[in-house]
Amino acid sequence: MNNNFETVIGLEVHAELNTKTKIFCSCENRFGAEVNTLCCPICMGLPGTLPVLNRQVVESAVRMGHALNCRINGVTKQDRKNYFYPDLPKAYQISQFDVPLCEGGYLDVLVGDEVRRIGVTRIHIEEDAGKLIHDDSFDGTLCDYNRCGVPLIEIVSEPDLRSADEAKAYLETITTILLYLGISDAKMQEGSVRCDVNVSVRPRGASEFGTRCEMKNVNSFGAVYRAIVYEAERQMEVLASGGTIQQETRRWDDAKGKSILMRSKEDAQDYRYFPDPDLLTFVVSEEKIAALKASLPELPTARTLRYVKDFGLQKVDAQLLSVNKARADFFDACAALGRCEAKIAANWLLGDIAKILNEQRIEITDTALTPEHLADMIVLINKGTISNTAAKTVLEEIMRRDVEPAQVVEEKGLAQISDASALSGIVDQVLADNPKAVADYKKGKVNVAGFLVGQCMKASRGQGNPATLRDMVIEAIQKL
Structure with missing residues (x-):
C-alpha cells in the first residue's frame, strides 16, 4: 500500500432472512430446490397479482435494527426500484428508498485489541432477485427464479472503515449477530449473505472523500478482504500516476484476484424510485418496537468483553467462544455452576471439544454433553481422580451418551494411579x-x-x- 493515501470503505451487506415463506407470497423460502419449482405468479410479477407483506420480515429487520442501535421508523413504506436485468422478471425490485425501516445506528467491532465504532446508515427490507446460471455444458444463460421474492435486509454502513482488516471484522460481526438473533442462516457459500464493497482512496489527511468504485456480490470474508486490498492498490496506482478515478461498478473475480469493469455507476435517479402502489404504508407500533428490543440476546462483542472482564480470558479466546452462540451459552451455563474454574472450561471447549465437533461436523447441541457433566469431569481432574489423558476418553463418552463422568471412569478403569x-x-x-x-x-x-x-x-x-x-x-x- 502507498502510505501517502488512505483507504475509505463502506459495505452494503445483503442478508437473506430465514422465514418459512417469501416476502410477498406464500412460496416456500428454501435453498437448494430444483430450479423454478419455488415460484408463483406473485413472485414472478405476472399481471393482476398483488403482493402481501410478510409480518415476520418486518419483525426480523426491526430486531436487527435494535442490535445495530438504529432508530426504528414506525411508519414506513415500500418503493419500486426500476431496472431491467434477466433475473428480475418484473423489471423492478420492491425495496425501500427514502424512509427505511431502520436508520442512524452503529456497530462496535473488535479489531485486534481496539474497539472500533462503525456507523450504520440504514437497514431496509427488500425482495431478492433470481439467479442466472452459466455453465460450459450449454450455450447462453439460464434463469432460476426460485430466489425471486426471498426476503432480504440490506445493511448499509457509513464510510467509516479504513482497512481490509476492519471490513472483514465488521462483516464477521454482522454475520455473527444474524446468527445470534436467529433471523438468517448466514451461509455465505449459499448466498445467504452477500456484500457490495465500496472503496475509495484519498490523500492522507484530506477531509473530502475520493471517487468510489463498487464491487458487487462478494460472497466470502476472504474475498471481501482480497477485493478491498486489490481495489485500493489499483486506485492508488492510478492517482499516483496522475490519472483520475471514474465512478463505476466492478465485478470481483476471486479466482483471478482482480476486479473487472461492469458498467458506470448508477445514481438513485437512474432507478426511478416511487412508492409501490400495490402495497400500503405499514405501521409498527411503539409497543411492538419495544417488545422486539426486549427480545434481543446479549450480543457477541458485549459477550467477548464480559468474558475478558469477568473470567480473565484472553481476548482471542473470548472472541472464539462468543462467535458461536450455542458454545457460548454452554460456557455460561458451565461457569454459572461454580464447580470449576471458568478458564479451564473454556480451554476444554476451545480445545478437545471443538476438535471433536469439527471432525464430526456437528454442533455442541447435537451431542449428549451437558454443562454439569463437563464441570464434573473437570472436578475429577482437579481431585487427581483422573489424568488429563484419561479425561479425553471420558469426554468422548459423555459427548456420545448421557452418562456421569464418574461412571465412565469406573466402567473403563480410568482412575489415576498415584501409588x-x-x-x-x-x-x-x-x-x-x-x-x-x-x-x-x-x-x-x-x-x-x-x-x-x-x-x-x-x-x-x-x-x-x-x-x-x-x-x-x-x-x-x-x-x-
Whole structure:
C-alpha cells in the first residue's frame, strides 16, 4: 500500500432472512430446490397479482435494527426500484428508498485489541432477485427464479472503515449477530449473505472523500478482504500516476484476484424510485418496537468483553467462544455452576471439544454433553481422580451418551494411579527401553524427562499420575 493515501470503505451487506415463506407470497423460502419449482405468479410479477407483506420480515429487520442501535421508523413504506436485468422478471425490485425501516445506528467491532465504532446508515427490507446460471455444458444463460421474492435486509454502513482488516471484522460481526438473533442462516457459500464493497482512496489527511468504485456480490470474508486490498492498490496506482478515478461498478473475480469493469455507476435517479402502489404504508407500533428490543440476546462483542472482564480470558479466546452462540451459552451455563474454574472450561471447549465437533461436523447441541457433566469431569481432574489423558476418553463418552463422568471412569478403569509401588515396574521398563534418553538426561538434557514421563503415561494407559511418574523417573535415573 502507498502510505501517502488512505483507504475509505463502506459495505452494503445483503442478508437473506430465514422465514418459512417469501416476502410477498406464500412460496416456500428454501435453498437448494430444483430450479423454478419455488415460484408463483406473485413472485414472478405476472399481471393482476398483488403482493402481501410478510409480518415476520418486518419483525426480523426491526430486531436487527435494535442490535445495530438504529432508530426504528414506525411508519414506513415500500418503493419500486426500476431496472431491467434477466433475473428480475418484473423489471423492478420492491425495496425501500427514502424512509427505511431502520436508520442512524452503529456497530462496535473488535479489531485486534481496539474497539472500533462503525456507523450504520440504514437497514431496509427488500425482495431478492433470481439467479442466472452459466455453465460450459450449454450455450447462453439460464434463469432460476426460485430466489425471486426471498426476503432480504440490506445493511448499509457509513464510510467509516479504513482497512481490509476492519471490513472483514465488521462483516464477521454482522454475520455473527444474524446468527445470534436467529433471523438468517448466514451461509455465505449459499448466498445467504452477500456484500457490495465500496472503496475509495484519498490523500492522507484530506477531509473530502475520493471517487468510489463498487464491487458487487462478494460472497466470502476472504474475498471481501482480497477485493478491498486489490481495489485500493489499483486506485492508488492510478492517482499516483496522475490519472483520475471514474465512478463505476466492478465485478470481483476471486479466482483471478482482480476486479473487472461492469458498467458506470448508477445514481438513485437512474432507478426511478416511487412508492409501490400495490402495497400500503405499514405501521409498527411503539409497543411492538419495544417488545422486539426486549427480545434481543446479549450480543457477541458485549459477550467477548464480559468474558475478558469477568473470567480473565484472553481476548482471542473470548472472541472464539462468543462467535458461536450455542458454545457460548454452554460456557455460561458451565461457569454459572461454580464447580470449576471458568478458564479451564473454556480451554476444554476451545480445545478437545471443538476438535471433536469439527471432525464430526456437528454442533455442541447435537451431542449428549451437558454443562454439569463437563464441570464434573473437570472436578475429577482437579481431585487427581483422573489424568488429563484419561479425561479425553471420558469426554468422548459423555459427548456420545448421557452418562456421569464418574461412571465412565469406573466402567473403563480410568482412575489415576498415584501409588509408587504400582508404577515402579512401568518406570523401570520405560527406562530400560530408552537408554539413549536416559543418557541424554545424564548429560544435562533435562527436557528429555518429559518424553520419558509421556512414555510412562502411555504404558499406564493414561492412568499414571504424571507428577508422581516424573518424580519417580528422575529418582530412578539418578540411581543408575
